[in-house]
Amino acid sequence: MKIGIFTDSWVPNVNGVVISIINEVQSLRDKHEFAIFAPKLRQSIPFQIEGIPIYEFPSVPFPPYPGYNVAFPSLGLSKILHKEKFDLIHCHSPFSLGYFATLTARKFYDIPLLNTYHTHLVEYSAHLVGGFYADKITAILEEAVWLYIRWFYKYSDVIVTPSKTLQYDLRKHGVKPPVYSLPNMISKVFLTNTKDTQDDIDLQDGIRKEYGIKPSAKIIIYCGRVSYEKKLEVLLEAYKSIHGSYSDSFLLIVGDGPHLKTYQNLAVELKLKNCAFTGFISHTKLPAVYRMADFMVTPSDTETQGLTVLEAMSQGLPVVGVSGGGVVDYISHQQNGLLSPPGEVSGFASSMKKLLEEPDTTKNYSYNAIKTANKFSSKGYTSLLEKAFRLARTLHAQKD
Numbered sequence: 313m314k315i316g317i318f319t320d321s322w323v324p325n326v327n328g329v330v331i332s333i334i335n336e337v338q339s340l341r342d343k344h345e346f347a348i349f350a351p352k353l354r355q356s357i358p359f360q361i362e363g364i365p366i367y368e369f370p371s372v373p374f375p376p377y378p379g380y381n382v383a384f385p386s387l388g389l390s391k392i393l394h395k396e397k398f399d400l401i402h403c404h405s406p407f408s409l410g411y412f413a414t415l416t417a418r419k420f421y422d423i424p425l426l427n428t429y430h431t432h433l434v435e436y437s438a439h440l441v442g443g444f445y446a447d448k449i450t451a452i453l454e455e456a457v458w459l460y461i462r463w464f465y466k467y468s469d470v471i472v473t474p475s476k477t478l479q480y481d482l483r484k485h486g487v488k489p490p491v492y493s494l495p496n497m498i499s500k501v502f503l504t505n506t507k508d509t510q511d512d513i514d515l516q517d518g519i520r521k522e523y524g525i526k527p528s529a530k531i532i533i534y535c536g537r538v539s540y541e542k543k544l545e546v547l548l549e550a551y552k553s554i555h556g557s558y559s560d561s562f563l564l565i566v567g568d569g570p571h572l573k574t575y576q577n578l579a580v581e582l583k584l585k586n587c588a589f590t591g592f593i594s595h596t597k598l599p600a601v602y603r604m605a606d607f608m609v610t611p612s613d614t615e616t617q618g619l620t621v622l623e624a625m626s627q628g629l630p631v632v633g634v635s636g637g638g639v640v641d642y643i644s645h646q647q648n649g650l651l652s653p654p655g656e657v658s659g660f661a662s663s664m665k666k667l668l669e670e671p672d673t674t675k676n677y678s679y680n681a682i683k684t685a686n687k688f689s690s691k692g693y694t695s696l697l698e699k700a701f702r703l704a705r706t707l708h709a710q711k712d
Contacts, residue, residue, distance in 0.1 A: 314344070314347075314396065314399045315344055315399065315402055316346075316393075316400075316413070318410055318413035319348070320351060322351055323353070328617065332496040332497075335497050339497070340697070340698070341364065344701075347364065348364060349389075349409055350368055350383070351382070351383035352369055352370055352383070353368075353381060369389070370384050370386070371408075383409050385409065389412065393416055393420065400424045400704060400705060401416055401423060401425050402428070402701075403428070404430060406461070406465070418467050424708035427472070428474075428494075429471055429472070429473040429491075430616055432614055433460070434461075461487065462485070462486055465489060469703075469705075469707045470492065470703050471487065471489050472491075472700050473492075475495065475638030476493045477640060478616050498623055498626055498688045501599060503686070508600060511600075512599075516604050519590065519604065522588075525562050528560055532564070533563075533607075533608050533609070533624070534566065534567070534608070534610060535608065535624065536620045537568075538571055542611070542612040542614075543655065544565070544578075546611035548579055548584065551664070552584055553658070553661045554665055554668075555586065558665075559586070561668060562586045562587070563584070563586065563587040564587075565588065565589045576589055602627040606629075607629050607667045608630070610633045614637050616638045621639050621642055622642060622685050625682065626686070630667060631649035632649060632663040634653065649681065
């Protein structure tokens with residue numbers, strides 16, 4: 313099968329959408345042909361996947377959300393589509409290039425359209441406008457965003473989403489095409505190496521030296537995009553409330569994002585000690601960084617799946633999260649981690665305290681975390697994705 317992938321998120325941004333596309337192509341390239349359509353972004357070395365055509369189109373920054381661009385397909389797109397003769401379009405975005413994916417499938421060539429709903433637009437739209445105060449304006453934007461979602465996705469033959477929570481939400485709000493849950497796989501780098509090489513040890517030692525992390529420190533790690541929808545203010549305030557009692561703890565925030573400076577300033581305002589922001593760290597180096605830590609934390613309730621949660625679990629880290637968003641499908645309370653109510657600083661702090669105080673509990677959760685992560689290897693993911701491909705083609709043929 314020849315499959316055209318359309319995305320508005322692309323390298324050098326490294327997020328769940330980009331990672332899932334790369335995993336899809338690399339896992340199925342022996343069975344199917346792929347071509348990728350993406351915005352052209354500034355990067356010192358053009359990103360390539362051997363043997364996979366990547367068509368990049370001029371783009372401009374999207375001011376409300378730094379790091380994302382709006383692409384403008386050129387007139388050459390029609391020639392490319394005519395040459396490639398796709399059997400199926402797989403769309404990973406509901407915006408610029410996603411719109412052209414729909415036109416390609418529905419108006420130009422009448423071919424099956426599979427959509428992956430990665431980002432819960434209702435939650436993210438509020439954060440684009442409201443920042444720290446997003447919760448207060450979500451209700452105002454909610455119905456308008458749902459109208460857009462229903463309009464955009466009605467042209468799909470099949471929709472897949474990374475969590476059962478989102479699958480239920482889309483169905484509940486009247487999205488008409490069939491919606492299925494298809495959790496993204498973990499990159500192979502997280503499942504093939506669980507021991508530190510000398511390079512890993514050198515990386516870990518370098519991080520400890522740079523940020524003054526003592527060898528005896530209990531490291532709490534957050535890994536992911538640094539932006540308002542992640543609600544890192546909850547994490548920082550929770551850590552502030554417990555750090556005085558756990559002076560041997562260290563909060564390591566790994567990742568880059570549009571609001572990195574805002575959260576760095578908040579940490580200064582809170583007078584946090586033993587806290588550092590590393591900025592971006594290469595995806596291939598993250599397993600070693602996770603293995604430095606005692607447990608992971610994620611205060612976000614807007615995750616569609618939360619791949620970093622599963623990545624951390626693959627390295628034996630229990631996860632402190634909140635009972636909202638897609639992470640509830642994978643964090644089992646008091647089994648592989650702990651859950652507290654979204655936005656509740658005291659509850660989040662209590663969960664961290666428990667893992668700092670009870671090493672035996674942390675060890676038990678660690679064992680269960682590895683078992684959870686191992687369910688998300690490539691074999692199960694590719695099998696379900698191919699099933700979605702076939703279903704999209706079958707349902708599309710029935711419409712003719």
